[in-house]
Amino acid sequence: MSDLLNGPIQITPDGALEVLSKKEVALLLDSAHSELFETFRKCALAVLNCGTHLDDSKAVFERYRDFAIHIRQQERGIKLELVNAPASAFVDGQMIRGIREHLFAVLRDIVYTSQQIVESGAFDLNCPGDITDAVFHILRNAQVLIPHRPPDLVVCWGGHAISPAEYDYSKQVGYELGLRGMHICTGCGPGAMKGPMKGATIGHAKQRLYDGRYLGISEPGIIAAEPPNPIVNQLVIMPDIEKRLEAFVRVGHGVVVFPGGVGTFEEILYLLGILLHPANDDLPFPLLFTGPEASRAYFERINAFLVQVLGEKVRTRYRIVVGDAATVAREMQKGLQAVHRYRIKVHGAYYFNWRLVIDPAFQQPFLPTHEKVARLRLSLDLPPHELAAELRRAFSAIVAANVKELGILEVEHHGPFEIRGDCRILEPLQRLLDDLVAQKRMKLADHYEPTYRLIPS
Numbered sequence: 171m172s173d174l175l176n177g178p179i180q181i182t183p184d185g186a187l188e189v190l191s192k193k194e195v196a197l198l199l200d201s202a203h204s205e206l207f208e209t210f211r212k213c214a215l216a217v218l219n220c221g222t223h224l225d226d227s228k229a230v231f232e233r234y235r236d237f238a239i240h241i242r243q244q245e246r247g248i249k250l251e252l253v254n255a256p257a258s259a260f261v262d263g264q265m266i267r268g269i270r271e272h273l274f275a276v277l278r279d280i281v282y283t284s285q286q287i288v289e290s291g292a293f294d295l296n297c298p299g300d301i302t303d304a305v306f307h308i309l310r311n312a313q314v315l316i317p318h319r320p321p322d323l324v325v326c327w328g329g330h331a332i333s334p335a336e337y338d339y340s341k342q343v344g345y346e347l348g349l350r351g352m353h354i355c356t357g358c359g360p361g362a363m364k365g366p367m368k369g370a371t372i373g374h375a376k377q378r379l380y381d382g383r384y385l386g387i388s389e390p391g392i393i394a395a396e397p398p399n400p401i402v403n404q405l406v407i408m409p410d411i412e413k414r415l416e417a418f419v420r421v422g423h424g425v426v427v428f429p430g431g432v433g434t435f436e437e438i439l440y441l442l443g444i445l446l447h448p449a450n451d452d453l454p455f456p457l458l459f460t461g462p463e464a465s466r467a468y469f470e471r472i473n474a475f476l477v478q479v480l481g482e483k484v485r486t487r488y489r490i491v492v493g494d495a496a497t498v499a500r501e502m503q504k505g506l507q508a509v510h511r512y513r514i515k516v517h518g519a520y521y522f523n524w525r526l527v528i529d530p531a532f533q534q535p536f537l538p539t540h541e542k543v544a545r546l547r548l549s550l551d552l553p554p555h556e557l558a559a560e561l562r563r564a565f566s567a568i569v570a571a572n573v574k575e576l577g578i579l580e581v582e583h584h585g586p587f588e589i590r591g592d593c594r595i596l597e598p599l600q601r602l603l604d605d606l607v608a609q610k611r612m613k614l615a616d617h618y619e620p621t622y623r624l625i626p627s
Contacts, residue, residue, distance in 0.1 A: 179252045180242070181265050183274045194281050195243045209390050210280045213407060214239050216394040217272040218252075218259040230394045231575060250277075272398050272405045275312070279407040280390075282311050287409070301533045305408070305416050306522055312406045314385055314421065315521040321509045323383065324502055325355045325422035327437045328362025329430025330396055331611055339462040339495065340365030340428050346499035347426075348373020348382070352506070355422050357414075358386020358405060359396025362428035367401040385421075389414040392433075395573035410535045411566060415440045420523045424456035424505045426498060429465050431611035432572065432603075436565040438472070440532060442480065443558025445487045449527035454512050455487075456505025463493040468609070475602050479561070479595050480554045531559035538567035538577060540584050548591025557595075564589050568603075571621030572613055586623045593626035600624050 215237050219230060238253040250273070259269045287293055287307065293300040309315050324347055328340060344354060344366030354370045356363035367384045374382040386402035389411055398405050408414040418425075419441060427438060445455060459469050469490050476484050491498050512518070518525055536542070546560050567587050570577025581587065589596070603622070612618045 178240075179255060179260075179263075179265070180249050181252070181270055181273070182249050183270075194285060195241055195248065206280065206284050210277060211237070211239050213276045213280065213390050213393055214250075214273055215256075216397045217269060217276055218256045219394070220259065220269060220272075220397045220400060250274075266400075268400050268403075272402065275405040276407055279308065279312060283308060283407075283409050286311070296534075298528070298530045298533055301413070302416065302420070302524075302528070305413050305420060308408060308413075309406060309417060309421060309522070312404070314404050314406060317519070317521055319520060321423035321506045321513065321520055322352050323355050323385070323422050324352050324366075324506075325418050325425045326362065326366040326428065327357070327418075327425060327430065327434055328365075328428030329434050329611055330359050330361035330363065331431060331613060332361045332429055333464070335462050335464055336429050337361060337365050339460075339465075339493075341369035342495040343426060343428075343460060343498050344369025345373045346495045347502065348379070349377060350499050350503050351377065351379065352499070352502065353383035353385075355383075355385040355387065355418065357392075357396060357433075358388050358398040358402045360399055362430060362434075363396065364399040364401060365428075366426070367399065371401065387414055387417050391570070391574045391576070394575070411436075412533055412535050416528060416533065419444065419455075419526060419528075421521070423509050423523075424502050425458070426502065427457070427459045429461045429468050429611070431606050431613075432565045432568045435472075435602075436562055436569055438476075439558045439562040439565060442476065442484055442487060443532060443555045443562060444526065444528055446480065446484065446555040446558060447527055447529060448555075453525060454505065454508040455526070456502055456509070457488040458498055458501055458505075459488055459490045460495075460498045461492060466492045468605075471602060471605055475598050478598050479550070480558060484554065529555060529559060531556065532562070536563045536566055538563070538570045538587065539580060540587060543567045543587040544590055546589065546591065548589070548595045550592055550594055561595075561599075564599075568622050577621075581621045586621050588623050588625055590625045590627055596624045596626040 212231060215234055234254065234256065236254045240251040242249040242251055259265055287304045293304045295301055295304065340362045347354065347366065348370035354367045356367060371382060383404065384401050385404045386398050387406050387408060388396065388398065389408045391411060406417065408417050415437065425441060427434065441457065444450060459472065461469060469492060473490060489501065491501065513520055516525065546564055548560055548564065571581045571587060606612055607618055607620065
């Protein structure tokens with residue numbers, strides 16, 4: 171049986187998108203904006219390909235290279251016409267409703283970002299304050315900011331390539347969080363991004379909470395490798411990885427980290443680099459690392475690496491809990507209560523963490539090339555929060571080379587990225603990366619060929 175649906179198929183929005191104006195549709199169809207439309211086409215394909223076992227964006231796009239999508243403007247709104255779409259997005263010829271909502275969420279965010287953020291002239295995206303404002307406006311336009319709701323949104327990070335035991339444990343943590351009335355935000359993909367949402371649905375159902383939030387935040391570079399899982403009921407597409415990460419820490423009230431690969435380490439270094447900034451010393455932000463008992467050595471390696479490269483102070487910003495989902499939920503609940511008290515004290519907003527100081531090094535987009543990666547400053551002479559920013563970029567380069575189309579092409583054409591730096595950093599980093607390869611956390615494929623080379627100085 172073919173994995174493509176014979177078409178064309180036409181679909182209309184279902185409460186997921188305001189009507190587009192003729193000007194907005196023309197923007198997508200204008201030949202001068204062909205790159206914008208191609209971004210939309212690839213993100214749309216990623217959404218339709220939900221449930222895939224491919225985590226290689228380039229391979230996904232090659233497999234469905236004949237997929238096409240057309241926008242049809244009508245006075246009553248718009249229709250999308252799909253040609254050679256993945257059959258898994260349909261049941262008896264009808265598109266699955268959740269996938270249809272995700273598809274129009276993609277269209278909403280790509281049009282809004284292009285027209286209102288990039289081309290409007292209202293934001294200087296080289297200015298830290300304007301970048302944060304842009305993140306706020308994209309989230310507000312997606313209607314995910316809820317003004318008067320006390321802190322209850324837990325961001326869950328972790329890998330898509332995890333063991334069955336780790337996936338089951340992530341569901342158990344989600345269940346315990348859901349029983350206590352907390353809601354879930356993840357990177358929206360499979361594995362440790364899906365498990366907590368799945369568990370929370372049961373916890374919410376037991377407590378008769380019918381407004382469960384399962385917020386997924388993605389970006390065009392990663393969405394094909396990590397397509398939105400079917401539990402996500404609010405999907406937001408940020409323009410790049412840096413704005414995606416800022417969205418997580420601005421809208422979320424606490425973070426739980428499950429086992430993962432280099433993408434998870436990128437997220438860890440991003441958040442710890444922010445929390446280690448002196449301006450954020452007194453700002454409560456609960457951060458828990460957790461997994462089943464079998465993952466204990468994994469977290470011991472994380473802890474040793476972080477302390478060795480960022481210093482003893484880093485221990486004060488997180489807690490490791492192994493094999494005890496209920497304790498994770500109780501600790502997070504206490505953390506959110508502290509966040510609530512703090513926001514009341516400083517008259518802060520519940521729905522967006524304006525007070526969190528984010529250094530520009532964490533906000534500026536880093537598009538990894540061999541030249542840029544070779545120039546990274548991996549030195550213990552840097553303040554910890556600045557070193558974390560440089561390390562985050564190193565991990566971002568490896569993520570790109572593993573699963574993102576442009577990063578894969580960069581390595582195919584020029585060979586592995588060369589990461590240079592202090593041997594006191596690169597030696598523990600090499601041990602960490604070797605562990606991730608040995609544990610098959612880099613990719614879903616059985617064999618992994620390293621896309622990086624560490625060169626100590």
